[in-house]
Structures are given as structure tokens and as C-alpha cells.
Amino acid sequence: MSGARIDWPGLVRAGLHRLGLAPGAFWALTPVELKIMLGADQAAAPLTRARLAELAAAFPDAMKGADDGGTGKPDRAAGDAGGAAGGLGPDGDGL
Template identity: 45%
Template structure:
């Protein structure tokens, strides 16, 4: 994958081990129920989206400066 500037961006693999531990162990879902869930459903059951991955205000301002109207 390439970013807007042409730089290569390496995508991180999905954390399946953590998702399966959450769904099958902590939430005690059956495998059938776990594998039938969508990722947004699993995220909601886990307590919502991970806010630690949210973009910071400084990053938003840097993007606004880089890509003005």
C-alpha cells in the first residue's frame, strides 16, 4: 500500500489472537457466535472502539497545514 505522498505504508496484521481471547475466553461466546459476529459488533461487546488509536489534535493540524483548501 502507498500513502498519499507515495511512501510505502506497512499495514499491521489484524490481532486475531487478542480478538479470539476476548470473544471466546473473556466474553465466553461459543465459537459459532464468535465467528458470526462482525468486527463492529465485537468492538461494541468489548466496550467500544479503541480510542488510543485516535488521531491527535496536533496531527489534525499538521494534515490541515499540509492539505489546505
């Protein structure tokens, strides 16, 4: 046992009041079932194209100017080889 204390009063309140379970139904649940019913086991939503576009707009790639030794193209992270596996077309731009 990890030594973590279980908040029984909080769990009973959540089951009986928040979920509206009868006491017998609450005590018949397994901890995993209660966790799922309370929504604690929900995974994060997958990243969609729209969300990726929002993030790209909010955090654009840094552009290096000629005085920085750059080419005016987005500065790639060190070790990023690009290419087809990196999601880039043959000219180095996005597909």
C-alpha cells in the same frame, strides 16, 4: 488496506474467554459488533454541571491584582467577548 495487523489470537481470547461466546457465535460477529461488545466503542460521558463545578474548583480563573493592571475580576482569555453568548450576565458576572 492500511497495513495494520489484526491480533487474531487476542480477539479470539477476548471473544471466547472474556465474553464467553461459543466459537460459532464469535465467528458470526462482524468486527463492529465485536468492538461494541468489548466496549471499545464507548463514548466519553457528557460533561455534567457537577463535573464542571469540580473542574472549576480544581482550575480556578486567574485573578489579576491592581499591581498587575487587573480589576480583581477573573482574567478572560484573549478574544473572549463575553456577553450573553459567552454565558455572562449584564454586569459581566456569571448568570
